[in-house]
Amino acid sequence: MSREIVAGVDGSPESLVAADWAAREAVRRGLGLRLVYAWRSEPLNVPLDQDRARQDRMAEEVLRAAESTVAGRHPGLALTAEVLPDTPVAALLSTAERAEMLVIGSRGHGRVVGFLLGSHGQQIIAAATRPVVAVRTRDAAETDGPEGREGDGDAGDEGGEIVVGQEGGPEDSAPALGFAFAAAAARGATLRAVRAWSVPSLYAYSPASMALADEAGGLVPYEEKALREALAPWRERFPEVRVTEQVEIGSAGQVLLSSSGAARLLVVGRRARRGALGSRIGSVAHAALHLAPCPVAVVPHE
Missing domain, CATH: 3.40.50.620 (HUPs)
Known part of the structure:
Protein backbone atom coordinates (compact mmCIF):
# COMPACT_ATOMS: atom_id res chain seq x y z
CA MET A 1 0.00 0.00 0.00
CA SER A 2 1.38 3.42 -0.96
CA ARG A 3 1.82 5.90 1.83
CA GLU A 4 -0.33 8.97 2.24
CA ILE A 5 -0.09 12.28 4.04
CA VAL A 6 -2.24 12.77 7.13
CA ALA A 7 -3.50 16.14 8.31
CA GLY A 8 -5.35 16.77 11.55
CA VAL A 9 -8.36 19.09 11.35
CA ASP A 10 -10.58 20.51 14.08
CA GLY A 11 -12.38 23.39 12.40
CA SER A 12 -9.83 26.01 13.43
CA PRO A 13 -8.22 28.33 10.84
CA GLU A 14 -4.84 26.83 11.76
CA SER A 15 -5.91 23.29 10.94
CA LEU A 16 -7.49 24.34 7.64
CA VAL A 17 -4.28 26.04 6.53
CA ALA A 18 -2.33 22.94 7.57
CA ALA A 19 -4.72 20.75 5.56
CA ASP A 20 -4.24 22.92 2.49
CA TRP A 21 -0.44 22.80 2.87
CA ALA A 22 -0.69 19.02 3.19
CA ALA A 23 -2.86 18.86 0.05
CA ARG A 24 -0.30 20.79 -2.00
CA GLU A 25 2.46 18.53 -0.73
CA ALA A 26 0.41 15.43 -1.57
CA VAL A 27 -0.18 16.69 -5.12
CA ARG A 28 3.56 17.36 -5.59
CA ARG A 29 4.51 13.89 -4.41
CA GLY A 30 1.68 12.01 -6.10
CA LEU A 31 0.30 10.83 -2.76
CA GLY A 32 -3.15 10.68 -1.24
CA LEU A 33 -4.30 12.87 1.64
CA ARG A 34 -6.24 11.68 4.69
CA LEU A 35 -8.00 14.29 6.83
CA VAL A 36 -8.58 13.21 10.41
CA TYR A 37 -10.88 14.74 13.01
CA ALA A 38 -10.27 13.14 16.40
CA TRP A 39 -12.47 13.49 19.45
CA ARG A 40 -13.83 11.35 22.25
CA SER A 41 -16.96 12.06 24.22
CA GLU A 42 -16.37 11.63 27.94
CA PRO A 43 -19.03 12.01 30.65
CA LEU A 44 -18.64 15.12 32.78
CA ASN A 45 -19.92 15.64 36.30
CA VAL A 46 -21.45 18.95 35.29
CA PRO A 47 -24.93 19.79 33.96
CA LEU A 48 -23.92 20.24 30.30
CA ASP A 49 -25.74 19.07 27.21
CA GLN A 50 -24.06 15.79 26.32
CA ASP A 51 -26.26 14.67 23.44
CA ARG A 52 -23.90 12.16 21.82
CA ALA A 53 -25.76 12.15 18.51
CA ARG A 54 -25.54 15.94 18.29
CA GLN A 55 -21.82 15.88 19.07
CA ASP A 56 -21.30 13.22 16.42
CA ARG A 57 -23.08 15.38 13.87
CA MET A 58 -20.98 18.40 14.76
CA ALA A 59 -17.76 16.42 14.36
CA GLU A 60 -18.93 15.07 11.01
CA GLU A 61 -19.94 18.54 9.82
CA VAL A 62 -16.54 20.01 10.70
CA LEU A 63 -14.74 17.19 8.90
CA ARG A 64 -16.93 17.35 5.78
CA ALA A 65 -16.55 21.12 5.58
CA ALA A 66 -12.76 20.75 5.60
CA GLU A 67 -12.96 17.93 3.06
CA SER A 68 -15.14 20.01 0.75
CA THR A 69 -12.78 22.99 0.95
CA VAL A 70 -9.68 20.93 0.20
CA ALA A 71 -11.39 18.99 -2.59
CA GLY A 72 -12.54 22.24 -4.22
CA ARG A 73 -9.01 23.64 -4.23
CA HIS A 74 -7.34 20.40 -5.34
CA PRO A 75 -9.80 18.54 -7.59
CA GLY A 76 -7.32 15.88 -8.73
CA LEU A 77 -6.26 14.88 -5.22
CA ALA A 78 -7.00 11.40 -3.86
CA LEU A 79 -8.73 12.51 -0.66
CA THR A 80 -10.27 10.63 2.25
CA ALA A 81 -11.61 11.88 5.57
CA GLU A 82 -12.63 10.21 8.81
CA VAL A 83 -13.70 10.92 12.36
CA LEU A 84 -11.72 8.91 14.91
CA PRO A 85 -13.24 8.24 18.36
CA ASP A 86 -10.12 8.95 20.36
CA THR A 87 -8.14 11.83 21.83
CA PRO A 88 -6.37 14.01 19.24
CA VAL A 89 -2.87 12.99 20.33
CA ALA A 90 -3.56 9.24 20.36
CA ALA A 91 -5.55 9.28 17.13
CA LEU A 92 -3.05 11.33 15.14
CA LEU A 93 -0.05 9.36 16.39
CA SER A 94 -1.73 6.08 15.51
CA THR A 95 -2.78 7.23 12.04
CA ALA A 96 0.63 8.77 11.33
CA GLU A 97 2.35 5.41 11.88
CA ARG A 98 1.24 4.45 8.37
CA ALA A 99 1.76 7.86 6.77
CA GLU A 100 4.49 9.58 4.81
CA MET A 101 4.13 12.52 7.18
CA LEU A 102 1.70 14.14 9.60
CA VAL A 103 0.77 17.81 9.16
CA ILE A 104 -0.63 19.86 12.03
CA GLY A 105 -1.63 23.48 12.43
CA SER A 106 -0.02 25.90 14.83
CA ARG A 107 -1.07 29.34 15.89
CA GLY A 108 1.60 31.88 15.05
CA HIS A 109 1.86 35.64 14.86
CA GLY A 110 4.90 36.36 12.73
CA ARG A 111 8.63 36.21 13.08
CA VAL A 112 8.80 37.76 16.54
CA VAL A 113 6.25 35.65 18.37
CA GLY A 114 6.77 32.54 16.25
CA PHE A 115 4.86 29.31 16.79
CA LEU A 116 2.36 28.61 19.54
CA LEU A 117 2.18 24.84 19.38
CA GLY A 118 -0.07 24.06 22.30
CA SER A 119 0.14 20.92 24.41
CA HIS A 120 -1.29 18.61 21.73
CA GLY A 121 1.25 19.71 19.13
CA GLN A 122 4.17 19.29 21.49
CA GLN A 123 3.04 15.83 22.59
CA ILE A 124 2.57 14.70 18.99
CA ILE A 125 5.96 15.93 17.80
CA ALA A 126 7.75 14.49 20.83
CA ALA A 127 6.24 11.01 20.40
CA ALA A 128 5.78 10.63 16.62
CA THR A 129 7.76 7.98 14.79
CA ARG A 130 7.11 9.65 11.42
CA PRO A 131 7.95 13.20 10.25
CA VAL A 132 5.64 15.92 11.58
CA VAL A 133 5.22 19.27 9.81
CA ALA A 134 3.93 22.25 11.80
CA VAL A 135 2.27 24.99 9.71
CA ARG A 136 1.02 28.38 10.89
CA THR A 137 -1.76 30.47 9.38
CA ARG A 138 0.83 33.10 8.46
CA ASP A 139 2.86 30.53 6.52
CA ALA A 140 0.17 30.26 3.84
CA ALA A 141 0.51 33.92 2.91
CA GLU A 142 4.31 33.91 3.14
CA THR A 143 4.95 30.74 1.12
CA ASP A 144 2.12 30.71 -1.41
CA GLY A 145 3.58 33.05 -3.97
CA PRO A 146 3.96 36.81 -4.35
CA GLU A 147 0.21 37.42 -4.34
CA GLY A 148 -0.07 35.88 -0.88
CA ARG A 149 -3.11 33.88 -1.86
CA GLU A 150 -3.99 31.48 0.91
CA GLY A 151 -4.44 27.93 -0.34
CA ASP A 152 -5.78 28.56 -3.84
CA GLY A 153 -4.34 25.25 -5.02
CA ASP A 154 -1.79 26.67 -7.47
CA ALA A 155 1.94 26.04 -7.34
CA GLY A 156 2.86 29.47 -6.01
CA ASP A 157 5.33 28.08 -3.49
CA GLU A 158 7.32 26.00 -5.96
Whole structure:
Protein backbone atom coordinates (compact mmCIF):
# COMPACT_ATOMS: atom_id res chain seq x y z
CA MET A 1 0.00 0.00 0.00
CA SER A 2 1.38 3.42 -0.96
CA ARG A 3 1.82 5.90 1.83
CA GLU A 4 -0.33 8.97 2.24
CA ILE A 5 -0.09 12.28 4.04
CA VAL A 6 -2.24 12.77 7.13
CA ALA A 7 -3.50 16.14 8.31
CA GLY A 8 -5.35 16.77 11.55
CA VAL A 9 -8.36 19.09 11.35
CA ASP A 10 -10.58 20.51 14.08
CA GLY A 11 -12.38 23.39 12.40
CA SER A 12 -9.83 26.01 13.43
CA PRO A 13 -8.22 28.33 10.84
CA GLU A 14 -4.84 26.83 11.76
CA SER A 15 -5.91 23.29 10.94
CA LEU A 16 -7.49 24.34 7.64
CA VAL A 17 -4.28 26.04 6.53
CA ALA A 18 -2.33 22.94 7.57
CA ALA A 19 -4.72 20.75 5.56
CA ASP A 20 -4.24 22.92 2.49
CA TRP A 21 -0.44 22.80 2.87
CA ALA A 22 -0.69 19.02 3.19
CA ALA A 23 -2.86 18.86 0.05
CA ARG A 24 -0.30 20.79 -2.00
CA GLU A 25 2.46 18.53 -0.73
CA ALA A 26 0.41 15.43 -1.57
CA VAL A 27 -0.18 16.69 -5.12
CA ARG A 28 3.56 17.36 -5.59
CA ARG A 29 4.51 13.89 -4.41
CA GLY A 30 1.68 12.01 -6.10
CA LEU A 31 0.30 10.83 -2.76
CA GLY A 32 -3.15 10.68 -1.24
CA LEU A 33 -4.30 12.87 1.64
CA ARG A 34 -6.24 11.68 4.69
CA LEU A 35 -8.00 14.29 6.83
CA VAL A 36 -8.58 13.21 10.41
CA TYR A 37 -10.88 14.74 13.01
CA ALA A 38 -10.27 13.14 16.40
CA TRP A 39 -12.47 13.49 19.45
CA ARG A 40 -13.83 11.35 22.25
CA SER A 41 -16.96 12.06 24.22
CA GLU A 42 -16.37 11.63 27.94
CA PRO A 43 -19.03 12.01 30.65
CA LEU A 44 -18.64 15.12 32.78
CA ASN A 45 -19.92 15.64 36.30
CA VAL A 46 -21.45 18.95 35.29
CA PRO A 47 -24.93 19.79 33.96
CA LEU A 48 -23.92 20.24 30.30
CA ASP A 49 -25.74 19.07 27.21
CA GLN A 50 -24.06 15.79 26.32
CA ASP A 51 -26.26 14.67 23.44
CA ARG A 52 -23.90 12.16 21.82
CA ALA A 53 -25.76 12.15 18.51
CA ARG A 54 -25.54 15.94 18.29
CA GLN A 55 -21.82 15.88 19.07
CA ASP A 56 -21.30 13.22 16.42
CA ARG A 57 -23.08 15.38 13.87
CA MET A 58 -20.98 18.40 14.76
CA ALA A 59 -17.76 16.42 14.36
CA GLU A 60 -18.93 15.07 11.01
CA GLU A 61 -19.94 18.54 9.82
CA VAL A 62 -16.54 20.01 10.70
CA LEU A 63 -14.74 17.19 8.90
CA ARG A 64 -16.93 17.35 5.78
CA ALA A 65 -16.55 21.12 5.58
CA ALA A 66 -12.76 20.75 5.60
CA GLU A 67 -12.96 17.93 3.06
CA SER A 68 -15.14 20.01 0.75
CA THR A 69 -12.78 22.99 0.95
CA VAL A 70 -9.68 20.93 0.20
CA ALA A 71 -11.39 18.99 -2.59
CA GLY A 72 -12.54 22.24 -4.22
CA ARG A 73 -9.01 23.64 -4.23
CA HIS A 74 -7.34 20.40 -5.34
CA PRO A 75 -9.80 18.54 -7.59
CA GLY A 76 -7.32 15.88 -8.73
CA LEU A 77 -6.26 14.88 -5.22
CA ALA A 78 -7.00 11.40 -3.86
CA LEU A 79 -8.73 12.51 -0.66
CA THR A 80 -10.27 10.63 2.25
CA ALA A 81 -11.61 11.88 5.57
CA GLU A 82 -12.63 10.21 8.81
CA VAL A 83 -13.70 10.92 12.36
CA LEU A 84 -11.72 8.91 14.91
CA PRO A 85 -13.24 8.24 18.36
CA ASP A 86 -10.12 8.95 20.36
CA THR A 87 -8.14 11.83 21.83
CA PRO A 88 -6.37 14.01 19.24
CA VAL A 89 -2.87 12.99 20.33
CA ALA A 90 -3.56 9.24 20.36
CA ALA A 91 -5.55 9.28 17.13
CA LEU A 92 -3.05 11.33 15.14
CA LEU A 93 -0.05 9.36 16.39
CA SER A 94 -1.73 6.08 15.51
CA THR A 95 -2.78 7.23 12.04
CA ALA A 96 0.63 8.77 11.33
CA GLU A 97 2.35 5.41 11.88
CA ARG A 98 1.24 4.45 8.37
CA ALA A 99 1.76 7.86 6.77
CA GLU A 100 4.49 9.58 4.81
CA MET A 101 4.13 12.52 7.18
CA LEU A 102 1.70 14.14 9.60
CA VAL A 103 0.77 17.81 9.16
CA ILE A 104 -0.63 19.86 12.03
CA GLY A 105 -1.63 23.48 12.43
CA SER A 106 -0.02 25.90 14.83
CA ARG A 107 -1.07 29.34 15.89
CA GLY A 108 1.60 31.88 15.05
CA HIS A 109 1.86 35.64 14.86
CA GLY A 110 4.90 36.36 12.73
CA ARG A 111 8.63 36.21 13.08
CA VAL A 112 8.80 37.76 16.54
CA VAL A 113 6.25 35.65 18.37
CA GLY A 114 6.77 32.54 16.25
CA PHE A 115 4.86 29.31 16.79
CA LEU A 116 2.36 28.61 19.54
CA LEU A 117 2.18 24.84 19.38
CA GLY A 118 -0.07 24.06 22.30
CA SER A 119 0.14 20.92 24.41
CA HIS A 120 -1.29 18.61 21.73
CA GLY A 121 1.25 19.71 19.13
CA GLN A 122 4.17 19.29 21.49
CA GLN A 123 3.04 15.83 22.59
CA ILE A 124 2.57 14.70 18.99
CA ILE A 125 5.96 15.93 17.80
CA ALA A 126 7.75 14.49 20.83
CA ALA A 127 6.24 11.01 20.40
CA ALA A 128 5.78 10.63 16.62
CA THR A 129 7.76 7.98 14.79
CA ARG A 130 7.11 9.65 11.42
CA PRO A 131 7.95 13.20 10.25
CA VAL A 132 5.64 15.92 11.58
CA VAL A 133 5.22 19.27 9.81
CA ALA A 134 3.93 22.25 11.80
CA VAL A 135 2.27 24.99 9.71
CA ARG A 136 1.02 28.38 10.89
CA THR A 137 -1.76 30.47 9.38
CA ARG A 138 0.83 33.10 8.46
CA ASP A 139 2.86 30.53 6.52
CA ALA A 140 0.17 30.26 3.84
CA ALA A 141 0.51 33.92 2.91
CA GLU A 142 4.31 33.91 3.14
CA THR A 143 4.95 30.74 1.12
CA ASP A 144 2.12 30.71 -1.41
CA GLY A 145 3.58 33.05 -3.97
CA PRO A 146 3.96 36.81 -4.35
CA GLU A 147 0.21 37.42 -4.34
CA GLY A 148 -0.07 35.88 -0.88
CA ARG A 149 -3.11 33.88 -1.86
CA GLU A 150 -3.99 31.48 0.91
CA GLY A 151 -4.44 27.93 -0.34
CA ASP A 152 -5.78 28.56 -3.84
CA GLY A 153 -4.34 25.25 -5.02
CA ASP A 154 -1.79 26.67 -7.47
CA ALA A 155 1.94 26.04 -7.34
CA GLY A 156 2.86 29.47 -6.01
CA ASP A 157 5.33 28.08 -3.49
CA GLU A 158 7.32 26.00 -5.96
CA GLY A 159 11.07 26.56 -6.17
CA GLY A 160 12.70 28.65 -3.49
CA GLU A 161 14.95 27.12 -0.86
CA ILE A 162 14.58 24.38 1.71
CA VAL A 163 16.92 24.39 4.71
CA VAL A 164 17.97 21.22 6.53
CA GLY A 165 20.19 20.78 9.55
CA GLN A 166 22.91 18.13 9.49
CA GLU A 167 24.74 16.91 12.57
CA GLY A 168 26.85 13.97 13.61
CA GLY A 169 27.74 11.27 11.11
CA PRO A 170 25.89 10.27 7.93
CA GLU A 171 23.64 7.81 9.76
CA ASP A 172 22.57 10.35 12.39
CA SER A 173 21.04 12.80 9.91
CA ALA A 174 20.02 10.38 7.14
CA PRO A 175 16.23 10.57 7.88
CA ALA A 176 16.19 14.38 7.94
CA LEU A 177 18.36 14.64 4.81
CA GLY A 178 16.22 12.10 2.97
CA PHE A 179 13.05 14.03 3.84
CA ALA A 180 14.61 17.34 2.81
CA PHE A 181 15.94 16.04 -0.52
CA ALA A 182 12.55 14.53 -1.38
CA ALA A 183 10.79 17.79 -0.51
CA ALA A 184 13.25 19.81 -2.60
CA ALA A 185 12.91 17.43 -5.55
CA ALA A 186 9.12 17.66 -5.42
CA ARG A 187 9.25 21.47 -5.52
CA GLY A 188 12.23 22.01 -7.81
CA ALA A 189 13.77 23.85 -4.87
CA THR A 190 17.37 24.46 -3.89
CA LEU A 191 18.46 22.65 -0.74
CA ARG A 192 20.66 24.41 1.81
CA ALA A 193 22.38 21.87 4.06
CA VAL A 194 23.61 23.50 7.26
CA ARG A 195 26.12 22.06 9.71
CA ALA A 196 26.87 24.04 12.87
CA TRP A 197 30.00 23.47 14.88
CA SER A 198 31.81 24.86 17.90
CA VAL A 199 35.35 24.80 19.23
CA PRO A 200 35.73 21.75 21.51
CA SER A 201 35.79 22.63 25.19
CA LEU A 202 38.62 21.53 27.42
CA TYR A 203 36.49 18.66 28.72
CA ALA A 204 35.47 17.52 25.22
CA TYR A 205 39.03 17.62 23.87
CA SER A 206 40.74 14.33 23.11
CA PRO A 207 43.96 13.65 21.18
CA ALA A 208 42.12 11.20 18.89
CA SER A 209 39.42 13.67 17.87
CA MET A 210 41.90 16.48 17.28
CA ALA A 211 44.09 14.13 15.23
CA LEU A 212 41.16 13.61 12.85
CA ALA A 213 40.74 17.36 12.53
CA ASP A 214 44.46 17.77 11.87
CA GLU A 215 44.33 15.14 9.13
CA ALA A 216 41.54 17.11 7.43
CA GLY A 217 43.57 20.33 7.63
CA GLY A 218 41.83 21.92 10.62
CA LEU A 219 38.45 22.11 12.31
CA VAL A 220 36.64 23.88 9.47
CA PRO A 221 37.81 21.47 6.74
CA TYR A 222 36.94 18.59 9.08
CA GLU A 223 33.37 19.85 9.46
CA GLU A 224 33.08 20.50 5.73
CA LYS A 225 34.24 16.96 5.00
CA ALA A 226 31.69 15.54 7.45
CA LEU A 227 28.90 17.47 5.71
CA ARG A 228 30.01 16.33 2.24
CA GLU A 229 30.09 12.70 3.36
CA ALA A 230 26.61 12.91 4.85
CA LEU A 231 25.21 14.50 1.67
CA ALA A 232 26.94 12.17 -0.81
CA PRO A 233 24.41 9.31 -0.92
CA TRP A 234 21.46 11.70 -1.16
CA ARG A 235 23.07 13.73 -3.94
CA GLU A 236 23.48 10.49 -5.87
CA ARG A 237 19.86 9.55 -5.26
CA PHE A 238 18.50 13.03 -6.11
CA PRO A 239 20.91 14.38 -8.79
CA GLU A 240 18.37 16.99 -9.89
CA VAL A 241 18.44 18.79 -6.51
CA ARG A 242 20.80 21.77 -6.33
CA VAL A 243 22.61 21.80 -3.00
CA THR A 244 24.26 24.65 -1.13
CA GLU A 245 26.60 23.55 1.66
CA GLN A 246 26.96 25.76 4.71
CA VAL A 247 29.30 25.12 7.63
CA GLU A 248 29.14 27.78 10.31
CA ILE A 249 30.39 28.15 13.86
CA GLY A 250 27.69 28.60 16.49
CA SER A 251 24.89 26.71 18.19
CA ALA A 252 22.80 24.54 15.88
CA GLY A 253 19.58 26.33 16.72
CA GLN A 254 20.98 29.81 16.14
CA VAL A 255 22.72 28.88 12.89
CA LEU A 256 19.63 27.17 11.46
CA LEU A 257 17.34 30.06 12.36
CA SER A 258 19.71 32.64 10.87
CA SER A 259 19.84 30.58 7.67
CA SER A 260 16.09 30.08 7.22
CA GLY A 261 14.87 33.65 6.78
CA ALA A 262 13.79 33.04 3.17
CA ALA A 263 13.17 29.29 3.41
CA ARG A 264 9.99 27.58 2.21
CA LEU A 265 10.55 24.79 4.72
CA LEU A 266 12.98 24.08 7.57
CA VAL A 267 13.81 20.43 8.27
CA VAL A 268 15.35 19.36 11.56
CA GLY A 269 16.05 16.01 13.16
CA ARG A 270 14.88 14.79 16.55
CA ARG A 271 16.38 11.91 18.49
CA ALA A 272 13.55 9.46 19.09
CA ARG A 273 14.88 7.74 22.19
CA ARG A 274 12.76 8.03 25.33
CA GLY A 275 14.49 9.45 28.38
CA ALA A 276 13.70 9.06 32.05
CA LEU A 277 11.14 11.86 31.78
CA GLY A 278 9.58 10.58 28.55
CA SER A 279 9.95 11.72 24.95
CA ARG A 280 11.23 15.22 24.26
CA ILE A 281 11.35 17.48 21.25
CA GLY A 282 14.99 18.45 21.71
CA SER A 283 16.53 21.91 21.92
CA VAL A 284 17.18 22.41 18.20
CA ALA A 285 13.69 21.29 17.13
CA HIS A 286 12.18 23.34 19.97
CA ALA A 287 13.95 26.51 18.78
CA ALA A 288 12.95 25.89 15.17
CA LEU A 289 9.30 25.22 16.01
CA HIS A 290 8.95 28.37 18.07
CA LEU A 291 11.04 30.83 16.09
CA ALA A 292 11.38 29.76 12.45
CA PRO A 293 9.58 32.02 9.92
CA CYS A 294 8.34 29.07 7.81
CA PRO A 295 6.78 25.61 8.16
CA VAL A 296 8.98 23.24 10.16
CA ALA A 297 9.38 19.50 9.57
CA VAL A 298 10.63 17.49 12.55
CA VAL A 299 12.03 14.12 11.49
CA PRO A 300 12.73 11.51 14.18
CA HIS A 301 15.84 9.32 14.11
CA GLU A 302 17.42 6.76 16.43
